[in-house]
Amino acid sequence: MRPTPYVASLRVYEPLSAFAPSEQLRWESIPASDATEKEEQERALRRIIVTEPPALRPDGAHILELDGQRFVSPWSTAARCWAALENFKGSMPLPVVRFMIPENMEEAITINSELVEDKIAHIITETWMIPPRWFSLFQVSDRIRGHGDEGAYTFLRTSILQAKQRCMYTHQAVVGSFGNGPIEQEIADLLAWLNLFHPESIVELDYGGLANYLEKTMIENGEAGIEDDTSVEDLHNSLAGLTSGDGLMAGQGYERLISRWRRVAAMESAM
Numbered sequence: 376m377r378p379t380p381y382v383a384s385l386r387v388y389e390p391l392s393a394f395a396p397s398e399q400l401r402w403e404s405i406p407a408s409d410a411t412e413k414e415e416q417e418r419a420l421r422r423i424i425v426t427e428p429p430a431l432r433p434d435g436a437h438i439l440e441l442d443g444q445r446f447v448s449p450w451s452t453a454a455r456c457w458a459a460l461e462n463f464k465g466s467m468p469l470p471v472v473r474f475m476i477p478e479n480m481e482e483a484i485t486i487n488s489e490l491v492e493d494k495i496a497h498i499i500t501e502t503w504m505i506p507p508r509w510f511s512l513f514q515v516s517d518r519i520r521g522h523g524d525e526g527a528y529t530f531l532r533t534s535i536l537q538a539k540q541r542c543m544y545t546h547q548a549v550v551g552s553f554g555n556g557p558i559e560q561e562i563a564d565l566l567a568w569l570n571l572f573h574p575e576s577i578v579e580l581d582y583g584g585l586a587n588y589l590e591k592t593m594i595e596n597g598e599a600g601i602e603d604d605t606s607v608e609d610l611h612n613s614l615a616g617l618t619s620g621d622g623l624m625a626g627q628g629y630e631r632l633i634s635r636w637r638r639v640a641a642m643e644s645a646m
Contacts (some may be wrong), residue, residue, distance in 0.1 A: 380584025388446035393573040511545040
């Protein structure tokens with residue numbers, strides 16, 4: 376079983392040539408067959424128990440080998456911890472933050488944070504839910520799914536060029552139908568994040584352990600399992616409805632998508 380089975384990840388893999396020579400040597404030493412996802416999750420769990428400064432420990436990376444070329448998605452642990460801390464502090468009044476985050480933990484996260492070169496994370500994660508906007512980056516042909524040693528799995532992979540084009544289309548559809556607002560801004564932020572990376576990068580959505588929870592809830596709902604997941608199709612049907620002015624089509628696609636993942640999210644409170 377995965378150490379953190381409730382986490383889905385959106386990753387950007389940059390070509391090896393996008394990194395500094397010293398980093399290239401480091402990433403070349405990691406076998407593509409290594410179970411880096413499990414190791415990343417195990418380290419995350421250890422940090423909950425034993426506070427350790429992420430900027431002071433050598434980081435890992437996920438590796439893809441495609442058509443003889445190596446692509447790398449660094450864990451970016453220090454950058455992600457730093458960003459999560461800043462986001463949390465910005466979401467609550469300072470006096471409350473002091474009670475929520477022990478001083479020693481904040482010190483561990485921020486120590487040597489100035490050494491995190493650009494504080495850009497190659498990985499975004501979400502717990503118990505996959506944001507609909509993530510599905511907009513992919514087409515059905517990008518989907519890889521099935522069953523392995525840890526149960527059900529689903530990956531979606533595409534070039535960053537295609538992901539950005541689809542993200543722009545989604546943004547235009549949402550703005551055209553609803554105008555500017557929180558949903559539009561989230562899509563714009565996603566596009567801005569994609570624009571930070573090498574133009575030959577690969578974008579990957581990994582359901583992670585949520586694939587097992589999704590399959591369980593689908594079977595309980597009378598469906599065959601992960602093979603019946605139409606999240607990508609539902610999102611694009613909703614977008615097609617928005618662009619054509621068909622509100623019924625847009626609403627039906629979005630409701631199918633949200634209902635499916637709402638059942639997964641509900642399992643958090645049932646644990």
